[in-house]
Amino acid sequence: MSSVWPLVITLGYVAITIVIGLKARAGHRMDTLEQWGVAGRSMGPVTLYLLIAAGSVSAYTFMGAPGWAYSKGVAVFYVAIYLAYLALVAWYFGPKVWQFGEQFGHVTQASAIADRYQSPALGALAALVMAVGSIAYAVLQTVGSAYILFVMSGGAIPIWLGVIIVLACIAVYLYISGQRAIGRTNAFQGALMLVVAWAVGLWAVHSATGGLDMGAVFERIQTDHAEFLTLPGARGDMSFSFWTTSIIVSMFSFMPPVWTQWMCASSARTIRRSATWLPTYYIVILPMVVVGFIGIYSLPGLARADTVVLEYAMANLPVVLVGLLGAGTLAASMSSSEPFIHSVALSTTKDVLQPLFKLSDAFTAKLARWLLLPIMALVIAPLAIAEPGSLVMILLVGLGFASQVLPAFIGMFFWPRASKLGVMAGIVAGFLVTVAFTTVWSHPLGIHAGFWGLMLNLPVFVAVSLITPATEASVVERFFRISAPRGLTRLGKGTLK
Amino acid sequence: MRRLFVLPTSRAGWGLLAAFICLVVAGTWPVIGLLNRAMLVFGIPLMIVWSYAIIFACVGVMLLGNRIVERDDHE
Known part of the structure; x- marks a missing residue:
């Protein structure tokens, strides 16, 4: 690519x-985790909508999802469906998590676990193992960011330099503004x-078609490559069972940054x-998949x-759009990596180092900000x-x-x-x-x-909890x-107030 | 305490739970198998149309849920 405009726009x-x-x-x-960690629980519905939406739409939407459409076909839409189900999860659990945070002072998911089960060890275990998946996710997004800079610069910015540039940018504003920076930048990145x-x-x-009708694209696919329009997809590897279980597993993966984002809201309402309208954002996936x-x-x-998408854009689109594509893809990867990096620093300090070394709240808040730098x-x-x-294997295990x-x-x-032991055993x-x-x-x-x-986990959890x-x-x-403001139900009998 | 569980306590709450379950069923097997055809609806593949129908149905159910929650004042 000879033009400098794509790089100029991306930078x-x-x-x-x-x-x-x-x-x-x-x-x-x-200087407090209440501010740096959860933005003083101050975010309004629009910022929160874009924060969660942009956080969940990673470089996958701009690179991976079109790649899946290219290699497998409609199988890629399991992602759109599970993202919509995650909004249902946020709608039900988010307000309760916010109330836990507001009333009990939690700023992380692991703090809530430690508090519920009165076990700092269980909280630390959750924080550490969640950190494995979070770091793998942040690394993948960083690689995606560096790759975009490499392509947009025509190879002048090598991957190693791209990694340093992207991480340095994120480090500066995450250190200075914490969760508030994630909220504002994600709002901008989400709109972009x-x-x-x-x-x-x-x-x-x-x-591709001379018009704006996507139907012309799909008519051609239906005529020449109909296997892309059904499961198990063109490669035959997305069976109904894998589609279904991938959706269910993804739906029940409560990732720590999402939990923290819920606690950033100004109220449970x-x-x-925000969750109600969140699925509407996922129309962002459709045009990329069409490419x-x-x-x-x-x-x-x-x-x-x-x-x-990058190959098609560079061959067929004007340089300004190629530059915007670079910026959009970079926005997608940065908006997804920064909450995970922030969450690892926050939770490692709050849930592992503070109980281990009996640190004060003030020192813990300072340490969380500094910890960003060695983690990066x-x-x-x-x-x-x-x-x-x-x-990718580390990521899959982490998400698992x-x-x-x-x-x-x-x-x-x-x-x-x-019980604590039931949860640990499960x-x-x-x-x-x-x-x-x-x-x-x-x-x-x-x-x-x-x-x-989960099929082994849940029975073990119930059995060990009962004994x-x-x-x-x-x-x-x-x-x-x-969790149950109107009381609990005794199975087989009535409601207990 | 071992038999205590959180379940909906009103007819509207049960209705909402049923709607949530229906949405999840709509996006998974066996329902997804019934729609697994290489046909176009308004020029778009049936699986994509169905995926977006589920996505917008989720918004509809949550809007309904907001009315129930705010009417019954359960924050």
Whole structure:
């Protein structure tokens, strides 16, 4: 690519994001976790909508999803469906999590787990293992960001330099403005992604068909490549069972940054309002996926399916749109990586280091901000530059673990009898199965490894909970006054106030 | 305490739970298998139309849920 405009536009986006991130602090002191961690629980419905939406729409939407459409077809839409289900999850659980945070002072998911089960060890375990998945996710997004800079600069910015540039930008505004920076930058990135996705998608449709009717693209696919319009997809690897279990496992993966984002809301009602409209944002996926479908017949034989949009744009779109695509893709990857990086620093300090070394709240808040730097410089940057082949495996195992923490939430929202040992036993059993069925025997019978994990996890959790001591009644009562404001139901009998 | 569980306490609450379950069923097997055809609806593949129908149905159910929650004042 000979024009400098794509790089100029992409770097212009980076500069605007830094300014927004730095200004997000707006005179607030960042010396407490209440401010740096959850933005003083101050976010309104629009910011929260864009924060959660942009956080969930990663580089996957701009690269991976069109790549899936290009290589498999409509199978890619399992992502759109589970994202909509995550909004249902946010609608139900988000307001209760917000109330826990507001009344009990939690700023992280692991703090809530430690409090519910009166076990700092369980909180630390949850924080550490969730950190594995979170770091793998942040690394993948950072690699995506660096790749965009590499392409937009025509190879002048090598991957290692791109990694450093992106992480340095994020580090500056995350350190200065914390969660407020994530809220403001994600709002900007979310709006940018929506505009860019539709602009690029419609332009691509026009260049491929001479009009703006996506139907012309699909008519051609139906005639020549009908296998892309049904499951199990063109490669035959998305069975009904894998579709279904992937959706269920993803739906029950309560990732820590999302939990923290719920606690940033200004009220419980704000979360409910944002969650209600959240699925509408996922129309962002459609135009990008359509470009993937166009690639099936216009760019056959690509070595890397996830480059289909970039390849098509560079061959057919004006340089300004290519630049905007670079900015949009970079926005998608940065908006997803920064909440995970922030969450790892926050939770490691609050839930592991503070109880371990009996640190004061003031020192913990200071340490959380500083911890960002070694996490980025010593963990994320080297991993992103090395691009280890096992990274996707680490991510899959990490996400598989996230769904295995489900018993902790069942005990927080539905079943007061859940015990600390029951949760631990369930998590360990489920995690071992998930690891085995991800690494050794991948997704047996076409069922997601995390689903196999849950099938062992849940019975173990119930059985061990029933034979081990329950959490102190006053703690359980405190939680269930929020989880069940109208009382609990005795199975087989009436409501207990 | 072992038999205590959080369940809906009103007819509207049960209706909402049923609607949530219907949405999840609509996006998974066996319902998704019934729609697994290489046909176009308004020029768009049936699976994509169905996916967006579920997405917008989720918004509709949550809007209904907001009315119930705010009417019954359960924050």
